[in-house]
Amino acid sequence: MCRGGKSGKERREAACMGSICWPYFDPEYDTLSQRINPPSRVSIDNATCGDCTLVKVDSVNKPGILLEVVQVLTDLDLVISKAYISSDGGWFMDVFHVTDKKGNKVTESKTIEQIEKALGANGSLNTLGLQALQGEYTAFELMGNDRPGLLSEISAVLTQNHCNVAAAEVWTHKTRVACIIYVTDGATSGRVDDPARLADIESQLRNVLRGRNGSAWTSIVTDLTHADRRLHQIMSCASAGGDVDVPEEACHVEVPRPQITVENCNKYSVVNVKCKDRPKLVFDTVYALTEMKCSVFHASVAMDGPYAVQEYYIRHMDGCTLDTEAAKKQVINGLEAAILRRVSDCVSLELSGRDRIGLLSEVTRVLRENGLSVMRAKVTTGGGKAVNVFYVQDTSGNPVDMKTIESLRREMGQNMMFNVKSASDSDRPQQPVRTTKFSFSFGCILEKLLSIMY
Template identity: 45%
Template sequence: MEYCWSSSLNVDQEFAKLVNRMHPPRVTVDNVTYRNVTLIKVDSVNKRGSLLEVVQVLTDMNIQIKRAYISSDGEWFMDVFHVTDQNGNRLFEDNVADRIQQSLGPRDSCSFRSLRGSVGVQSVTDHTTIELTGHDRPGLLSEVFAVLSNLKCNVVSAEIWTHNSRVASIVYITDNETGLPIEEPDRLAKMKQLLFFILKGDRDRRGAQTAVARGCTHTQRRLHQLMYADRDYDTEECGLYENSKSVKPLVTVENCREKGYTVVNLRCPDRPKLLFDTVCTLTDMQYVVYHATIDAEGVEASQEFYIRHMDGYPISSEPERERVIHCLEAAVKRQIPEGVRLELCSEDRVGLLSDVTRIFRENGLSITRAEVKTRGQKAVNTFYVTGSFGDEVKVKTIEAVRNAIGESALTLKEESVPTTIKSQPTTRFSLRSLFRKDSYTI
């Protein structure tokens, strides 16, 4: 049986390569048609995940999607993106088309990841990857980084998200002495056990689990998967009521009788990676996007998706409709950090994160989001912090933390985050105009 499965997989991969050679993806980058934006057109054989692959490439290159028209009904996938760079100018990258074409080629086995377990450790080429999910609480990250420091692990990079009392994190580590990935089974087992007890605590009703993850990973793609698998969208399951100060997206879900689609509309303040977040979630929920229009040319973004299940049927029940709404709301809010932004730039050293997060905890600060990077010998880290109970941080607390860490190393960054959505929708092109307007509520 195992041989047959392996043979079938090889045949599928070879067939995908054959189709790709016969009908290779075609990507054009047009800087002539419009003065202020670059036009990217993608034509390719349609396969599951094509839209996410393209959006992921654009997001990773920090390309801003201002408008998009998407169609994948049938055997062909056609996208048109109006994009700019981070400064709102046309693109002058030479490799955009090549990277998109490469992403649409045959996938290898590392494109897929298991969602089993809430603590995963995996050895890859130049580091060991740790995945964490569980109940968030003040001081949790301080304990995690203290364990890693005690086990003589060096944190190369990390990203941490929190939402609805849940936390998800991916941490990349190496051995402190050798700088190589950690591969000793006993050491990995001890690490997993200690992290398990820290995550489990005494308040997590769901409990923590351990598992070894395999394959490659895209950090933010994987964090969406971890959060979704951990049901961070379910406020009742998390044991709390939604009390976030950030804006709540407006999401509607209805069925279009004429074509047998479910129509999903989302409106919220625009921000980078918004389309990536929503497409990730629809993909994780096993929906296929057949058509879509995206408008993010102002401060507010509008996204309209025509979706079906993988079996070709639209949403068929009210509970499922509500679940889609809650999941998309969570996808948008996961990437909206709460609290004060602190940036740390200093000489990197083993135990640095353990010391910094301990100082945060001792001063009553709770980390709601963090991004850890090393550039050469420098540690470049970003933290969003609130009070221990989600309250605002006092100025004197920030000053005390800066004095303890080093005023030149830790700086406070001011950010402006939109907190409202216009009550009246603006006039936009909608795919609904191409279909009959009568629809029915589930």
């Protein structure tokens, strides 16, 4: 087919003279890959490997899709032990080796259905887990200087204002704390909608966070976002506020720093990460790269004993590699911060019991009065039950008495609904509980906590 501004006769004459004709392009060519294949295909393979489930995802490539897929898997409490990622070009192909939190294959039909629904052709990658919260709760985002007993003070403010904590997540890193708290009105069990009341609660929370001379920031959230992503963003703002260079020895917990290198290889910058493995590690590293506007073209994740080894072939979204030392340093710092924010090498205390207004306030008060600092926390409720998980340490720096804790768990655990373990063991619950040296009695604390829960 010939094209141009000539008449039909002139075009025929030109064709006879051997003139070059314009090629014909199908106007639907750009969507050919999507018409041949669905937008996303996911398969769950429990036959290939004897000790894990393979989740295979094929999809048309788009910015941020790797983070969205990893987010779905981690939101379902799946542990990624290996991964092979390729998205160079217009197609995205991933294979993830996953297990449940106990190290078993994923065989539960409901979980498999959730994976297929979330990652399939009609899945909604960004909203998994948010539907249950949207419209039912009022969410507060908080950021300020960390100090012992701060969570107890925050909880007390909410209790005094007749708010029930339905869910919460708290992170601390170096000198800063960030938390997202979902509350309901104690009288109606619905959202707190009165603007004047909300403004008063927010002002009180800001005063608590500010303390005597600290800075603080609070916000009431109307459009809920993914909690882990948002906590990373809040912590990034905190670091930008000036605590990024606080030395590790100034912090309560001494945590081994991850080994991170960046080198250029052909058309990519190669990022290598080696650190102690833990749940959600892949999510945290992929999030950091995505937030720093880095596109991942190829990647692999593997295990080396207790360590995770990750390799990412990246470029900036503008197509450039990391050609300067400043650019490489920025990526290294961003990855290190994202990894360390969720590390809590301390004791994990889980308490479950009947949900009621003021429960979180009472539990955190007992922890504070007995000289324990909450380094990280997660609160969930449902069906009239509350499950509170606290990562705690002694404010004086002494190790917690794990021997007393284990003795109490063995004798009364079935009746009292509590579980205590070292943080490293909680990361891999299928491993035997590790004990440490003892110098701090925990028996009286558990007795008070259990009397509150029941």
